[in-house]
Amino acid sequence: MPHLDRDSFIALLDRLGDPDEAEALASAREIDRRVRDSGMTWNELLVPPPGAVGDDYHGAFTDDDPLEIGPVRRPGGYPDDLTLIEELLSHDTLSPGTRQELLDFKSDIAEGEFTDMDSKYLRDLHARLGRQARRSA
Template sequence: MRTDLERDDFIALLEKLKSEDEAEVLAAVRDLNAKMTVAGVTWDDLLMSQDDAPAASDYSNEDEDEDEEEDEDEVEQTSDDDDSDLNPLSAEEKAEAASLIAAIRGMEISDLTKDELKEYEDDLEHGEFEQMDLRYLKALKARLSA
């Protein structure tokens, strides 16, 4: 399971902020914060003002070509970082992941987070659990424990 910010999951958590149940709201806030922390984004990265939004007429073919070249450079630079996220887990790390899942499950968490934990367990069982997933669980547990 990838821990990247997925729009639908993010919106589902934002929708939970309307709940009358304070515990559900708090769990959603913690989930949002953990996802943003792991993804390395801030609210400023996620939200832009109308003044910052590019107009369709602002782009020319030259700009698009330059953007594509820059994107290719960024992909080359980040591919090395991404490889470390895909390294297999050691037996110790697998045990740590299972322990984190159990600990988080014992906390007050949203239904969405419970579903995510089930997916992580399945990934762990099928050898699809990655380093970035372990980092996410560590950050989530730390945030929920705060």
């Protein structure tokens, strides 16, 4: 399956968050084309990792699926992430959905449910919004 070689497929997935809408859309269409050309379905392509499938698995991942490896919470918590959240919440250009997501992250941190994956997403969002702000300035 040359169209689904891992490195080029991941490179396309990385471009889905590109601030240039045309670039992100072109990447999405290329991903879709490659999956269709391979003859695979998304369900076949997105096979859960070993051990993630239990008796109650029905083909859809939820926040409760055991996909994380290692500790859910870093020792010492996420103080830098709280700072990033507050900085992002100060932006007046946030969509209501993004604002709510950030507030949910604050709750997750307080409840001990904030993960390393959440932290990476938050840092990527902060970097992306920072790039957009610099471009529009």
